[in-house]
Amino acid sequence: MSVPAANPRKTSGVRMLGPVDVTRLVQAVRQVPEAAWAAENAAKPNRFEALDATQHIVFRFVDSGRDWRFSHDRPAWGYWRGVLAPVLAAAVAPYGYARGVFPRVMLARMPAGGVIQPHVDALVAAKWPHKIHVPLLTNPQVVSHFGGAEHRFAVGEAVEVNNLAPHWVRNEGASERVHLIFEYYDADQPEPDWLAGFLASGANR
Template identity: 75%
Template sequence: MTVAPAANPRKTATIRRLGPVDIAVLNAAVLEIPEAVWDAENQSKPNKFEVLDQTRHIVFRFVDSPRDWRGSHDRPLWAAWRALLEPVLAQAVQAYGYGRGVFPRVMLARMPAGGVIHPHIDANPAAKWPHKIHVPITTNPEVVSFFGGQEHRFPVGEAVEVNNLGPHWVRNGGATDRIHLIFEYYDADQPDPDWLAPLLAVGAPR
């Protein structure tokens, strides 16, 4: 009998505020990204889910398989953006204290004014183990995020881990775009869950 995937017990069940992060240099670079780059990168992104609606993404790193977070790869823009992203990523995850932390997915998500991300859960097994972390780059007071059974307004430059395994949604009721740096993070020294090997052995459907 196959064991059903269970969440990493280290993940938050609601939200976990990780503190302020210095995004000044990253913010300036993000605001300079041409519309043509946003459009081209969004067109080629691997996370084409209907619930994302009009939200566009620039994906820097992504998992090789939705079943296993331990394998990931750099996408074309990672090399150019790595020096800007790595200091922000490192500062955001400092509180975890992991000796060998890994970032399997790293992306920018741009939600237009009036945009929505419809209620959903991150259902693939690769999403059950890593921490899911947001760092707002731009926002406005009318951006509402629902995680852990409550509505939240996340301020610019404050890293926060969210519960991606419960129902969540986002609504931008303001007049400006919302741009978040979104990434996953896990401890490479943490033992793999008991359910992973059987799941991979049976070739669970994607």
């Protein structure tokens, strides 16, 4: 079976979506105790070697890595939804989707000196939604490589990135980096022709 094609609406590099008010969300992130980070990270469903020492608090996640259309709230979503919802809505406003869906939503915390190794988001569930980052805490020595170029994303600047080509991150600064990372797609966009056949085949990718 051929490799499923990506959503043609996804960026092939980076797409700057504009500034977002992250004041309340940043305040909430700064108040998360170390024990809470450790507990949430231990329970996370996204365990990939490329993530190295990066910790996550996962709010929403797909039911299966084979299909982005079905997802669920995780326990932390109910507590955080009030501060997350305005940021999510503002970040995706440029798309103009009447029925947008967030299959995955999480915080990603990279320590000083941390590295996310070169990788692609290989699961089929990552091929259709837009992949969006909103930096919450960062420093000038955080370098993100997307779309064949290095970027230094500023706090509150929402950006869609190409997650299907090799990408990596280095935090060469003395402070941690925390991003809100999420996926987003248009529920009214016709599903790709390959999806039904892929699911029927039972393929893993």
